[in-house]
Amino acid sequence: MRSNNSVTFVSAGLEKPKKRDNILARRQQYLNYGALTLATILDVKGYSVKLYHGGHAPPDFFARKLFKDGRLGSCYPLMLSMQSYYALSWVKIFTESIKKISPSTRIVMGGRWVVGPDPIWLKEQLPFVDEIIDGLAEDKIVRIVENENSGYIPISNSSAVEFVLNHRLIDNFNDFQPNVEASRGCGMGCDFCEERDIPLTPLKRPDLLARQLQDVALQYEDNSVRPYVQSSFFAPNKKWSEDFLLASSNNKEKVQWRCETRADSIKPGSVSALAEGGLKAIDLGS
Numbered sequence: 355m356r357s358n359n360s361v362t363f364v365s366a367g368l369e370k371p372k373k374r375d376n377i378l379a380r381r382q383q384y385l386n387y388g389a390l391t392l393a394t395i396l397d398v399k400g401y402s403v404k405l406y407h408g409g410h411a412p413p414d415f416f417a418r419k420l421f422k423d424g425r426l427g428s429c430y431p432l433m434l435s436m437q438s439y440y441a442l443s444w445v446k447i448f449t450e451s452i453k454k455i456s457p458s459t460r461i462v463m464g465g466r467w468v469v470g471p472d473p474i475w476l477k478e479q480l481p482f483v484d485e486i487i488d489g490l491a492e493d494k495i496v497r498i499v500e501n502e503n504s505g506y507i508p509i510s511n512s513s514a515v516e517f518v519l520n521h522r523l524i525d526n527f528n529d530f531q532p533n534v535e536a537s538r539g540c541g542m543g544c545d546f547c548e549e550r551d552i553p554l555t556p557l558k559r560p561d562l563l564a565r566q567l568q569d570v571a572l573q574y575e576d577n578s579v580r581p582y583v584q585s586s587f588f589a590p591n592k593k594w595s596e597d598f599l600l601a602s603s604n605n606k607e608k609v610q611w612r613c614e615t616r617a618d619s620i621k622p623g624s625v626s627a628l629a630e631g632g633l634k635a636i637d638l639g640s
Contacts, residue, residue, distance in 0.1 A: 359402060359428065359429060359430070360401075360402040360403070360404065360424075360425065360428050360430065361393070361396055361401050361402065361403045361404075361428070361430045361431075361433060361499055362403075362404055362405075362406065362420065362425040362426075362428065362432050362433065363389045363390075363392065363393050363403070363404070363405040363406065363433045363434075363435065364405075364406050364407075364408060364416075364420070364432065364433070364434050364435065364448075365386035365389050365405065365406070365407045365408060365435050365437065366408050366434060366435060366436045366437065366441040366444055366445050366448070366465075367407070367408020367409050367410060367411055367413065367416065367441065367444045367448075368408075368409075368410055368438075368440055368441055368444055369410075369412075369413070369443050369444050370410070383407065383409060383529050383530050383531075384407075384530075385407075385524070385530040385531060385532070385533055385582075386405070386407060386435055386437060387519065387533040387535065387584055388435060388437075388466060389405055389433070389435040390405055390519045390520075390521070390523065390524065390533075391492060391515055391519060391535075392433070392491055392492065392495045393405045393520070393523045394517065394518075394519045394520045394523065395492060395495055395496075396495060396496070396499065397520055397523055398517075399496060401430075401499070403523050404425065404523060404524075404525060405523050405524045405525065406419075406420065406425075406524075406525045407524070407525070407530070408441075408444060408448065413444045413445075413447040413448035413451060414447055414448070414451040416448060417448055417451035417452045417455055418451070418455065420432075420452070421455050421456065426452065426455060426456035426459045427456050427458060427459060428459070430499045430500075431459075431460040431461060431462040431484070431485075431498070431499060431501070432452065432459050432460065432461050432462070433462055433463075433464075433498075433499070434448075434449070434461055434462065434463040434464075434483070435463070435464055435465060436463055436464075436465035436468050436469075437465055437466075437467070437468065438467075438468065439468060442479060442480075445463075445480060445483075446479065446480060446482075449461055449480060449482035449483055450482050452482070453482045460484045460485075460501075461482065461483050461484050461485075462483075462484060462485045462486075462487060462498060463480070463483045463485070463486050463487070464486070464487040464488075464491060466490065466548075467548045469486055469487065469488045469489075470488055470489070473486050473488055492515065514535040514536055514537050514538055514555065514558055514584075514585075515535055516558070516562070518534070518566045518569045518570060518573075519532075519533065519534075519535075519570075520573070521570065521573050521574070522573055527574075528574065531579075531580065531581070531582055532570045532573070532574065532579060532581045532582070533581065533582050533583075533584045534563065534566045534567055534570055534581050534582070534583055534584065534611075535558075535584040535585070536557055536558050536563055536583045536584060536585040536588060536613075537554060537555050537556065537557050537558070537585040537586075537587070537588070538552070538554075538555045538585075538586075539552040539553050539554045539555050539586070539587070540552060540554055540586045540587040541553045541554050541587075542587065542616070544639075547586070549586050549587075554587050557585070557588075557590055557594060560590075560594050560595075560597040560598035560600075560601050561597070561598075561601040563583070563598065563601075564598055564601035564602040564604075564605060564631070565601070565605070567581055567583075567602070567605075567609045567611055567632070568605040568606070568607070568609055570609075571607065571609045578610075579609075580609075580610045580611055580612055580634060580635075581609065581611045581612075582611070582612055582613070583611055583612070583613040585613060585614070585615075586614065587615060587616060587619065588613040588614060588615040588620075589615055589616070589619040589620060590624050590628070591621070591624060592621065592623040592624050592627070594624075595623070595624040595625075595627035595628050595631070596627045598627065598628065598631050599627045599628070599630050599631040602631040602632055603631075608632055609632050610632045610633075610634045611632050611633060611634065612633070612634055612635035612636065612637065613633065613635075613636055613637070614636065614637035614638070614639065615636060615637075615638065615639075616638070616639055617638045617639065620636065620638075
């Protein structure tokens with residue numbers, strides 16, 4: 355069965371884990387929240403949407419899975435998100451397999467940190483990709499799927515989205531830890547970080563973040579789920595943290611969550627209020 359009016363997003367997989375290759379590493383699932391953001395926008399606008407994650411599935415097998423699920427041959431492009439150069443070999447095989455199975459399927463690829471440096475070189479490496487999109491796409495995703503001129507939107511001029519991502523658009527969504535975006539950027543200059551020169555945007559309002567954590571838990575129908583507060587540099591001050599605690603206390607159920615920040619930036623006065631508001635784990639960098 356083929357679907358002719360659906361939009362399929364694919365988060366590119368890896369042929370092997372980046373670090374140690376073992377059973378545990380291959381079972382880990384990482385949510386592509388950028389692709390889910392775009393999928394949610396289209397869903398709200400009335401498109402039929404599904405997001406798949408390649409994980410560590412063989413790329414040719416994964417292409418056949420999409421065909422069996424009726425996700426190829428659509429009038430809309432197959433939207434491919436490549437998050438890392440480690441995925442390049444997987445994407446090469448996957449896109450060639452898609453074209454062999456369904457030559458009419460148009461493949462459009464993006465990748466916030468992959469496309470920007472040298473899109474011409476990347477296109478040479480991926481001859482079966484029809485179009486490569488640079489920059490962020492929240493404001494142009496409809497034009498992209500409708501094959502209209504999309505233009506370029508700089509990465510640095512964007513804040514965290516204000517809406518809740520629809521995790522139910524993900525194939526096997528219960529396998530993934532949900533995300534709630536709190537801010538974007540960092541700007542602290544670490545050599546290894548892609549966001550080193552991108553200014554940190556203001557945090558979402560504490561009442562909005564508290565409500566969205568509750569909304570995500572309701573999507574999973576499981577208050578034990580622990581959403582990840584997506585922010586490369588989560589550093590709320592004491593006032594924001596206390597306001598968050600007050601707002602979260604109004605939720606029907608207490609939602610536990612985790613975040614990441616710098617060891618030199620999170621303050622004890624903030625942590626105590628955040629912990630009362632459901633914070634259970636902090637991934638620390640320095």
